Amino acid sequence: MNRERVIATAVRLADTEGLEALTMRRLGEDLNVKAMSIYNHVANKDDLINAMADAIFSEIELPSHSDEWKPAIRKRSISFRDVLARHAWATTVRDSGTNPGPGTLRHHDRVIGTFRNGGFSIEKTAHAFSAVDSYIYGFAMQEKSLPFTTQEETAAMAAVMLAQLPTSEYPYLAELTADHVLKPGYSYGDEFLVGLDLMLDGLETMRDTDQAFE
Amino acid sequence: MNRERVIATAVRLADTEGLEALTMRRLGEDLNVKAMSIYNHVANKDDLINAMADAIFSEIELPSHSDEWKPAIRKRSISFRDVLARHAWATTVRDSGTNPGPGTLRHHDRVIGTFRNGGFSIEKTAHAFSAVDSYIYGFAMQEKSLPFTTQEETAAMAAVMLAQLPTSEYPYLAELTADHVLKPGYSYGDEFLVGLDLMLDGLETMRDTDQAFE
DNA sequence: ACCTGAACACCGTTCAAGT
DNA sequence: ACCTGAACACCGTTCAAGT
Numbered sequence: 001m002n003r004e005r006v007i008a009t010a011v012r013l014a015d016t017e018g019l020e021a022l023t024m025r026r027l028g029e030d031l032n033v034k035a036m037s038i039y040n041h042v043a044n045k046d047d048l049i050n051a052m053a054d055a056i057f058s059e060i061e062l063p064s065h066s067d068e069w070k071p072a073i074r075k076r077s078i079s080f081r082d083v084l085a086r087h088a089w090a091t092t093v094r095d096s097g098t099n100p101g102p103g104t105l106r107h108h109d110r111v112i113g114t115f116r117n118g119g120f121s122i123e124k125t126a127h128a129f130s131a132v133d134s135y136i137y138g139f140a141m142q143e144k145s146l147p148f149t150t151q152e153e154t155a156a157m158a159a160v161m162l163a164q165l166p167t168s169e170y171p172y173l174a175e176l177t178a179d180h181v182l183k184p185g186y187s188y189g190d191e192f193l194v195g196l197d198l199m200l201d202g203l204e205t206m207r208d209t210d211q212a213f214e
Numbered sequence: 215m216n217r218e219r220v221i222a223t224a225v226r227l228a229d230t231e232g233l234e235a236l237t238m239r240r241l242g243e244d245l246n247v248k249a250m251s252i253y254n255h256v257a258n259k260d261d262l263i264n265a266m267a268d269a270i271f272s273e274i275e276l277p278s279h280s281d282e283w284k285p286a287i288r289k290r291s292i293s294f295r296d297v298l299a300r301h302a303w304a305t306t307v308r309d310s311g312t313n314p315g316p317g318t319l320r321h322h323d324r325v326i327g328t329f330r331n332g333g334f335s336i337e338k339t340a341h342a343f344s345a346v347d348s349y350i351y352g353f354a355m356q357e358k359s360l361p362f363t364t365q366e367e368t369a370a371m372a373a374v375m376l377a378q379l380p381t382s383e384y385p386y387l388a389e390l391t392a393d394h395v396l397k398p399g400y401s402y403g404d405e406f407l408v409g410l411d412l413m414l415d416g417l418e419t420m421r422d423t424d425q426a427f428e
Numbered sequence: 429a430c431c432t433g434a435a436c437a438c439c440g441t442t443c444a445a446g447t
Numbered sequence: 448a449c450c451t452g453a454a455c456a457c458c459g460t461t462c463a464a465g466t
Binding site for chain 2: 136
């Protein structure tokens with residue numbers, strides 16, 4: 001048993017049963033050890049969760065500096081969102097704040113480098129980094145908070161909610177639900193690329209505009 | 215004592231001492247009542263937090279249908295971000311999922327209506343709604359997770375982090391920190407409007423483009 | 429160096445009992 | 448109708464004791 005195995009097991013537990021199922025006692029069971037032994041490998045639960053967040057950051061496909069910035073950032077953004085969907089608990093965790101791990105640092109360095117080599121000034125790189133990552137995080141959070149995943153579930157859930165909704169009070173919400181969400185083939189996940197491409201196109205314009213955003 | 219007072223007191227407690235300080239026993243103290251009495255007014259802690267989330271949604275400035283969509287959405291987006299900054303715990307909560315309260319429904323209806331009256335098709339309204347709100351949520355989350363708030367704190371913190379950073383391993387991150395974050399006048403909060411306006415301009419283009427995003 | 433039993437100070441929540 | 452004491456089954460974490 002080592003730190004790595006503790007973290008990997010904790011990630012698997014949070015993935016399959018949610019962050020609230022991740023208790024030291026339960027994690028101990030999964031590791032065939034008593035809860036107190038875990039403290040030989042992590043300082044405390046905060047340290048553990050921080051390490052988990054850093055571990056999944058390493059799963060994100062790194063953009064290549066040699067690629068064009070736009071397809072490179074697009075690819076890694078899609079990968080980022082996939083990772084956050086796979087580890088839903090991570091959308092509400094955010095390590096990085098106080099002491100980011102090596103996976104997080106490496107990822108950020110590469111993203112910043114991709115913008116810089118793509119012709120973005122330092123200021124514009126900061127804008128781009130903030131804008132894209134905010135969008136990705138926010139989208140992953142919204143997606144996570146939806147009470148359904150499959151299309152059948154969505155349709156069933158939306159139908160129930162629409163039936164309960166005082167439609168005269170919320171006419172626009174009712175219209176959107178009836179004429180869009182309930183339409184066959186609707187999937188909230190499809191919205192991701194729309195917003196992402198909007199943002200990337202905006203960044204391209206910004207990059208090529210003098211001063212405007214500095 | 216009534217439900218409203220319970221919720222308002224809980225919001226105040228979470229605002230000032232964080233969500234982890236919000237326990238039923240502690241909330242009881244603030245209400246001058248024993249913890250168990252609270253259950254006369256809320257079903258359980260989940261119900262309480264859901265109600266709290268709905269309560270702060272009502273604080274967001276509603277866009278007016280009669281205004282131009284762009285300034286109207288811009289104004290309410292700034293207000294939304296202010297509310298999330300004021301109630302940092304709310305960025306990780308998200309009720310709406312299963313059973314949104316009246317404050318949430320009313321807000322969503324107005325936003326949707328503003329896009330519809332601004333000439334957005336139903337599909338494009340769905341795109342716009344998702345894109346803007348994802349950005350706002352994500353930005354608020356990033357802002358919350360920063361370990362500093364004032365400019366002095368930022369500078370001090372960034373200096374420490376930069377000193378610890380293996381700069382040869384993360385050259386781009388080091389450059390951004392040294393030449394941007396550490397510059398006088400830097401404030402991460404300023405990034406909000408940059409990304410927001412990028413998104414709003416993108417939405418305007420999308421609105422006026424045939425089919426493209428439908 | 430790693431594991432463990434017992435213990436401490438907490439949680440959310442139930443329930444029977446009070447007014 | 449609202450409040451409460453006692454209790455239950457949990458938490459994270461410490462510490463002395465074991466190998």
